[in-house]
Amino acid sequence: LGVVSPHEHIFIDMRKCVDPPEGDTTLFYSKLTGENRGEVFSDPYAIVDNALLEGEEDAVNELLDFKKWGGATIVDCTPDEIGRDPLALKRISDKTGVNIILGCGHYYHKAHAPYVKNASVEELASEMRKDILEGIGDTGIKAGIIGEIGTSAIVSEDEKKVLTAAGIVGAETGKAVQVHTDLYTENGPEIVKILMAEGVKPQKICIDHTDVWLRPDYIRKLLQMGVYIEFDNFGKEFYVS
DSSP: OOEEEEEEOSSEEOGGGOOOOSSOOTTTTSOOOTTTTTHHHHOTTSSGGGGEEOOHHHHHHHHHHHHHTTEEEEEEOOOGGGTOOHHHHHHHHHHHOOEEEEOOSOOOGGGOOGGGGGOOHHHHHHHHHHHHHTOSTTSOOOOOSEEEEEOOSSOOHHHHHHHHHHHHHHHHHOOOEEEEOOTTSOOHHHHHHHHHHTTOOGGGEEEOOOSSSOOHHHHHHHHHTTOEEOOOOTTOOOOOO
8 A cells, every 4th residue: 555645536526516606606606716716715615616626637647746755545536416426536546656546435424426315324325335345336446445524514314324434334344434514513532432343443533624623622532442543634724713
């Protein structure tokens, strides 16, 4: 594996998760450019185009830079609902020589595909199980981790179903589980308990986004549960008031 970047989105489309502002939406629907990019430094979704990352040529160039500076492996944690593209990622891996490990599962409820609401836990588990053991769709490309599984400020019932399914499959396969948590709440322990109840070992769990607002007591609580935490907001300039 070499040097690993354990949580990236080589492609991502978060536009369905972004609500337009009240009032004037001119800026919101404009194209992100070098001239207006400062608008998204303090508010990442001031321009909805900032929620989209696409383009194989750009991805290849960025991965070649990553490789130049010693990087060898990227874990792409992008679920289908927000832009997972296994065949494109394979092409990029082949062109660059950088290992790319794909995730599986579902993001938070705002991004969920409509069928998730009516799917059973076992149906959701079966989907993840297939992605890992047989391959994603008809691509033959297998997922190597589970996640990033999404949760909201209040973990919804649908999100709990997905977490439970992830726990079942994680325990069966031994795959690691990455979980997106709301940036400003402290849902990590609740999430860990759901996964561990299905048999996932704590050292196979990573709770993401724990550093956007540094809370030492919360971070210690998670570490004492034996799980990994992820500091992954480097470079963001928005702040918590």
